[in-house]
Amino acid sequence: MRFSISVPASLAKQLDQMVAQKGYDNRSLAVADMIRAHLVEHQQQFGDKEIAGTITLLYDHHKQHVQAALTDIQHDHHEVIVATLHVHLDHQNCLEVLAVRGKAAVIKRIADELIAAKGVKHGKLTVTSTGKDLPT
Amino acid sequence: MRFSISVPASLAKQLDQMVAQKGYDNRSLAVADMIRAHLVEHQQQFGDKEIAGTITLLYDHHKQHVQAALTDIQHDHHEVIVATLHVHLDHQNCLEVLAVRGKAAVIKRIADELIAAKGVKHGKLTVTSTGKDLPT
Amino acid sequence: MRFSISVPASLAKQLDQMVAQKGYDNRSLAVADMIRAHLVEHQQQFGDKEIAGTITLLYDHHKQHVQAALTDIQHDHHEVIVATLHVHLDHQNCLEVLAVRGKAAVIKRIADELIAAKGVKHGKLTVTSTGKDLPT
Amino acid sequence: MRFSISVPASLAKQLDQMVAQKGYDNRSLAVADMIRAHLVEHQQQFGDKEIAGTITLLYDHHKQHVQAALTDIQHDHHEVIVATLHVHLDHQNCLEVLAVRGKAAVIKRIADELIAAKGVKHGKLTVTSTGKDLPT
Numbered sequence: 001m002r003f004s005i006s007v008p009a010s011l012a013k014q015l016d017q018m019v020a021q022k023g024y025d026n027r028s029l030a031v032a033d034m035i036r037a038h039l040v041e042h043q044q045q046f047g048d049k050e051i052a053g054t055i056t057l058l059y060d061h062h063k064q065h066v067q068a069a070l071t072d073i074q075h076d077h078h079e080v081i082v083a084t085l086h087v088h089l090d091h092q093n094c095l096e097v098l099a100v101r102g103k104a105a106v107i108k109r110i111a112d113e114l115i116a117a118k119g120v121k122h123g124k125l126t127v128t129s130t131g132k133d134l135p136t
Numbered sequence: 137m138r139f140s141i142s143v144p145a146s147l148a149k150q151l152d153q154m155v156a157q158k159g160y161d162n163r164s165l166a167v168a169d170m171i172r173a174h175l176v177e178h179q180q181q182f183g184d185k186e187i188a189g190t191i192t193l194l195y196d197h198h199k200q201h202v203q204a205a206l207t208d209i210q211h212d213h214h215e216v217i218v219a220t221l222h223v224h225l226d227h228q229n230c231l232e233v234l235a236v237r238g239k240a241a242v243i244k245r246i247a248d249e250l251i252a253a254k255g256v257k258h259g260k261l262t263v264t265s266t267g268k269d270l271p272t
Numbered sequence: 273m274r275f276s277i278s279v280p281a282s283l284a285k286q287l288d289q290m291v292a293q294k295g296y297d298n299r300s301l302a303v304a305d306m307i308r309a310h311l312v313e314h315q316q317q318f319g320d321k322e323i324a325g326t327i328t329l330l331y332d333h334h335k336q337h338v339q340a341a342l343t344d345i346q347h348d349h350h351e352v353i354v355a356t357l358h359v360h361l362d363h364q365n366c367l368e369v370l371a372v373r374g375k376a377a378v379i380k381r382i383a384d385e386l387i388a389a390k391g392v393k394h395g396k397l398t399v400t401s402t403g404k405d406l407p408t
Numbered sequence: 409m410r411f412s413i414s415v416p417a418s419l420a421k422q423l424d425q426m427v428a429q430k431g432y433d434n435r436s437l438a439v440a441d442m443i444r445a446h447l448v449e450h451q452q453q454f455g456d457k458e459i460a461g462t463i464t465l466l467y468d469h470h471k472q473h474v475q476a477a478l479t480d481i482q483h484d485h486h487e488v489i490v491a492t493l494h495v496h497l498d499h500q501n502c503l504e505v506l507a508v509r510g511k512a513a514v515i516k517r518i519a520d521e522l523i524a525a526k527g528v529k530h531g532k533l534t535v536t537s538t539g540k541d542l543p544t
Contacts, residue, residue, distance in 0.1 A: 131229030403501030
């Protein structure tokens, strides 16, 4: 199946460099691999178990509405977001790290929502344990 | 920029499901996010490249010396550790999240050292970009 | 170093009560802490002196533009704002704590600007030392 | 009443400089003023009302036991300490900022305990509101 996507020219350029460096025959094969990698991660089971973790977000705070959107999402879930650490990387780029604690499935959903928000360049959910039933 | 890619129909179908589940407005935005995520992963192999990220640590602060050891390591590298967020999960378990920024090779070494420290139950390095050369 | 001071008996009595209530091991440790606290206060009047500190802000993130305004001010001064800790107090109220480090005059100006921003309900600058020339 | 206190020589020296700069006739008058200033602060009423705030601590992490002591106190009260931000100022000095939320009297007691801990050079409790009953 063939479909077309539109991405910024500068991103397409970096994609092509990476595709070449990784030795793929063409762009489609590389993107298909990326999609599969994300499917594998997405399909992991996130259940009722209480976890601790972090959600790391990189965004440009000048992009319209991104910060308001992120804050709205975070306040909607303030009972699982313990605190957020914000580092001003430079004049436009922000690193935001949320310390989270709650049911795995809830946290996965919040992470998805934050990472998919327009203006977020990169985001990642990092899962660890609350330590309760993890022996030393 | 618009380009087409061809992927198996079944993969395209699963992609579209994931795009909807994650709450993206359209397929292009989701694929652009995947490309950026892979660029971030790809670029961290170059040791000299400046990256931003987090090191997440779970430990029991009652274990002898663990906290002193972690603080010593962190102060030895205070120029790359921007700040550390500490959450008291319960009477013994600590979640510690370091916001870091510096050369990829240096940060990996610090993460290895911290995660290997006696008393650390679980640790993880999460790499993102400083945003400078990651296009939106 | 040992030196004597003479104070009214009633003041000495209240001092000793406070020393006990605050849990100090002895009077000297408590007085040394007071001296250091006053040194910190005294030294911040010299605008060129490098200080560390925090700026605490309470605001309602639903108020239009408040968050964008605060972020803009912070990014304009990202070289003195080490990191910002954000706590989602409830659906609307935010506690934001900036860890700062730089020349006293610069930090006071930033604090004034942030506290005066529309939508900030309460703000406070808390000054401490970078520790370099504050004896133990 | 006359009593003697013992403080590090370097601290006594800085005290004398400040006493001169502030125009006090002698050291005793200055120290008496400091004691009174601290009494006024200490005697403020801290009741049952829920507050938010920060506790700012400056300490040298090389001083024996200081960090273990601070962490123990914090974990004993983990239900009112939301999160702690730690900044590595230099090889020895740490800036630690606790975001707190709870009954005023409880928070005052924790702050006293932390600030009185041996090895803490300077500490300060900054009180703000949870925002609930503070109108914009």
